[in-house]
Amino acid sequence: MMKKILHISKYYYPFSGGTEQIARDCVNALKDEYEQKVIAFNDGKEDVNDYVDGIEVIRCGCFAKISAQSLSISYKKRLHNVIKTFKPDIVIFHYPNPFVAHFILKELKNNDIKFILYWHLDIVRQKLLRVFFKSQNRKLLKRADKVIATSPNYIEGSEWLQSVKEKCVVVPNCINEERMKITPEIEEKAHKIRKENEGKTICVAVGRHTEYKGFTYLIQASKLLDDKFKIFISGTGELTESLKKEAANDSKITFTGRIEDEDLKAYILACDIFCFPSITKNEAFGVALAEAMYYGKPAVTFHISGSGVNYVCLDKVSGLEVENRNVSKYAEALLYLAENKSVRQEYGKNGKQRVLDNFLDKQFKNNIRKVNL
Structure with a gap:
């Protein structure tokens, strides 16, 4: 008889987010060996049950959000009911989600x-939440039989994980090779981007326009570069308008907005350098960084103490890592790579190999199985 796993995620596919994608990867990696269910918030006020990849997903209606934390009237009852009726042998809880952790x-x-x-x-980021939930974190870590971290860097840099190192297991995030496939249409779009920017060093940055993504530092670095550079910044967010205002007089920068996956692949494929200017541990890993490396693109990152970013992309191996928030050093790194094609090619080759060896879904599946569920 199959053991049963209940996965608890803040949201779940088709909701788009890094944690949500990892939760789905986790479910799919274990679906042949375990009977599974997922409970999450619904991105709306109604309670909904549906199926994703053949797995039942229980979605609890959300009536409000406070400091990015979703709140639900029905959650307590629905969690209790699924544990009582499904009788899971294992619960996998995707942290942070303090409202749910209480239940x-x-x-x-x-x-x-x-x-x-x-x-x-x-x-x-949420200093009030961080202080308020200290006791809760201690209880969660004490109750946990195992703690999964996404990189050894995060274990070493987290005051919480340091306290339970003996329970920690590293399971790096993964990218799906099937989703990364390049079609002739994508190749054609990439060729068009390169042709329109012939003679320029094309840089691409991807992500939600929020503080920890560090786009303001990329914009400031751009001001120190000449017109041989072209920088595309993809995505949207609460800082979009202020970032556009900051870059208003810089013709090197183009904001693409939120674009389709096919177009995003074309931009990354067309670029010479992938810019990943995140500045805090809110960027715990960097799946977008690993995806760019998969396409053989060298990256420029900031050093983020305790983050997995500098575990994914290795300094002077698959890219360049500079002092956090140091705009002039970031610009220097971009200039160095622009002027040294052979280094770009070497870092790109090394980066692709690092992804192939460590960060694909097949390695993720093997790693999650080693957690000793």
Whole structure:
């Protein structure tokens, strides 16, 4: 008889987000060996049950958000019911999600369900939440049978994971090779981008326009470069308008907005350098960084103490890493790569090999199985 796993994620596919994608990867990696269900918030006010990849997903309606934390009236009852009726042998909880953690701790208090705490990142930005949930974090880590971290760097850099190092297992995030396939149409789009910017060093940056992504530092670095550079910044977010205003007099920078996956692949394929200017541990890993490396693109990153970014992309191996928020050093790194094609090619080749060896879905599947569920 198959063991049962209940996965608890903040949201779940088709909701788009890094944690949500990893939760789905986790479910799919284990679907042949375990009976599974998922409980998450619905991106709306109604409770909904549906199926994703053949797995039932219980979605609890969300009536409000406070400091990016979703709140639900029905969650407590629905979590209790699924644990009572499904009777999971294992619960995998994707952290952070403090509202839900409160209910999980109550549900797991007096039973022997194995508890796997999937620690995606520390709460860094929300200072009030960080202080308020200290006691909760201690209880979660104490109750956990195993703690999954996405990189050894994060274990070493997290005050929380440092306290339970003996429980920690590293399972790096992954990219899906099938999703990374390049079609003739994408090749044609990439060729058009290169032709339109002939003679220029093409740089691409991807991500939500929020503070920790560090786009403001890329814009400031651009001001130190000459017109031989062309920088495309993809995505949208709460800082989009202020970033556009900051870059208003810089013709080197183009904001693409939110674009289709096919177009995004074309931009990355066309670029010479991938810019990844994230500045805090909110960037715990960098899946977009690994995707660019898969396409053989050298990257420029900031050093982020305790983040997996500098584990994914190795300094002077697959890219260049510079002092955090140091705009002039970031510009120097871009200029160095622009002027040294052979170095770009070497770093690109090394980066692709690093992804092939460590960050594909097949390695993820093997690693998740080694957690000893």
